[in-house]
Amino acid sequence: MSEPFWKTTSLAEMSRTQWESLCDGCGRCCLNKLEDEDTGEFLYTRTACKLLNLKTCQCTDYPNRAKRVPDCVTLTPKNVAELGWLPETCAYRRLNEGRELSWWHPLVSGRQETVTEAGISVAGEVYSEKGISVDELVEHLWKLPKAKRRAR
Secondary structure, three states, X not given: OOOOHHHHOOHHHOOHHHHHHOOOOOXXXXXXXXXXXXXXXXXXXXXXXXXXOOOOOOEOOHHHHHHHOOOOOOOOOOOHHHOOOOOOOOHHHHHHOOOOOOOOOHHHHOXXXXXXXXXXXXXXXXXXXXXXXXXXXXXXXXXXXXXXXXXX
16 A cells, blocks of 8 residues: 655655645635734634635635735745744644644545544634724634544
8 A cells, every 4th residue: 555645755846736635624724814923823713704615624715815805825835934923733734844644624624524523623603803903813822732532
């Protein structure tokens, strides 16, 4: 049995299809974040990009997201290491740091539902940024939940 592509192919060598399949669809990267000026730590909020479907955690205009949301960052193999705000759970970050994909990742589990079962998905936990000013974001800070343990 051959090794899965994410174990044998570097991020830079992945095809577009392979690259896109690494996204687990959790929606965490689409949350508004604040950076603590003193510590450099990124703080997540419960407010999500206006384009995030809050039930499916999918972008409602993925092909045009960067045009519609100027702050939207397109992940690439070149910038993953520089994006300190990527969640610890993010497959791109994990692989870039030499770590394995988590048990709940759909490429490992074979099921998209494990992202929700593990408590990683933000579906049902966050709300849209619409109507919330940048100055108000501090009122919406949220500590991202850690993944639940795998059911035995």
